[in-house]
Amino acid sequence: MSLDLPSICPRGLFKKVLKTLPNTYRKMANRERFLKLYANLPLNLRKETILVLDEKGPITWDVAYLEVENKTKVGDIILNKLAEMDII
Numbered sequence: 001m002s003l004d005l006p007s008i009c010p011r012g013l014f015k016k017v018l019k020t021l022p023n024t025y026r027k028m029a030n031r032e033r034f035l036k037l038y039a040n041l042p043l044n045l046r047k048e049t050i051l052v053l054d055e056k057g058p059i060t061w062d063v064a065y066l067e068v069e070n071k072t073k074v075g076d077i078i079l080n081k082l083a084e085m086d087i088i
Contacts, residue, residue: 030079031068033088038065051081 038046038061046061053059059067059078067075082088 030083030088034064034068034079034082037088050087051078051085053077053081 041061046065049058049060050064051059053074056074064075064078064082067078069075079088
């Protein structure tokens with residue numbers, strides 16, 4: 001199956017964009033799922049530990065929210081770990 005590309009988009013550029021989209025969508029999907037889950041959590045549960053990172057120690061829902069909201073590297077690690085554990 002071949003794609004009909006517009007004449008204004010060089011084939012190499014289009015392929016580069018296609019390669020980057022899945023990772024971007026995956027991160028956005030994890031981030032959106034996390035934020036939706038966090039918004040629906042009871043306030044009491046937000047103080048509970050959800051995972052422990054070797055270099056950072058215990059992570060609560062509140063800490064995870066701050067890291068994810070600020071789009072830090074630790075936030076990316078948290079999102080990946082929560083997705084691996086099927087929490088988000």
